[in-house]
Amino acid sequence: MTHCIDFFEKQFQEQTARGDFALNPFEEAVLPHLSGGVLDLGCGLGNLAIAAARKGCAVSALDGSRTAVDRVNEAANRLGLPLAAYQVDLSAYAIDGDYDGIVAIGLLMFFPKARAHALLDDIVRHVKPGGIAALNVLTEGTSFVGALEPGNHYLFGENELSEPFKGWEILLSRHDAFPAPENTVKKFHTVVARRLA
Ligand SMILES: C[S@@+](CC[C@H](N)C(=O)[O-])C[C@H]1O[C@@H](n2cnc3c(N)ncnc32)[C@H](O)[C@@H]1O
Structure with missing residues (x-):
């Protein structure tokens, strides 16, 4: 298990124990744009995947955390949703099939930068015409280290995430x-882009 997945595994166990399944602000912003077949990479506790399935999307959700994947599948089965989660190591994974989102x-x-960009390129290649990519990353200037493993992470430039979406x-x-613990800061860039039909 990587440092990052280990970090989130503990966080997800705590959140599950206290029933904390609220959408974060990025998930809130992305949800209205989702329709059709959706692939959620790094789905975490699946709050967005579950909300998307509730509004009719057919969702495949992938994450390295066992706790996260079990929680998503338990909710999908209990609620009868068109949603399945799989435990996958996304540091070595090729997207299979094309998606509306x-x-x-x-x-x-x-x-690391090379893998971050390879997966970004893979995402771009697998969005159907008229479909969307919905992405969020930490950017330069972030001083909170929490889940970031030395030598195994990449802080994006301020607008680097937009670059593949010209056109x-x-x-x-x-x-x-x-603001983050110990007077640190987390800086994010969120992009939702639609491939022209
Ligand atoms: C910041 S959390 C985001 C979770 C969710 N998307 C959200 O917005 O709440 C990052 C997620 O990426 C997953 N993750 C990180 N590295 C991974 C890897 N190598 N393979 C699979 N999942 C990974 C973690 O387990 C965690 O669920």
Whole structure:
């Protein structure tokens, strides 16, 4: 298990124990853009995947955390949703098939630059015409280290995440900064882009 997955495994166990399944602000921003077949990479506890399935999306959700994957499948079965989660190591994974929406919220920064960009390119290649990519990363200036493993992460440049989407319709491009423990800061870039039909 990587440092990052280990970090989230503990966090997800705590959140599951206290029933904390709220959508985060990035998931809230992405949800209205999702329809059809959706792939959620690094789905975490699956709050977005579950909300998307509730509004009719057919969702495949992938994550390295056993706790996360079990929680998503338990909720999908209990609620009868068109949603399945799989435990996958996304540091070595090739996307199979094309989707109306591919989501990676809070994932790509947990890989070295070359892998982060290879997965980003794979996402771009597998969005159907008219479909969307919904992405969120930590950017330069982030001083919170928490889940970031030395030598095994990448802080994106301020607008680097937008670069593959020239010629796409940009539905959302947003920068956020949040205070983090011990007077540190987390800086994010969120992009939702539609491939022209
Ligand atoms: C910041 S959390 C985001 C979770 C969710 N997308 C959200 O917005 O709440 C990052 C997620 O990426 C997953 N992750 C990180 N590295 C991974 C890897 N190598 N393979 C699979 N999942 C990974 C973690 O387990 C965690 O669920």
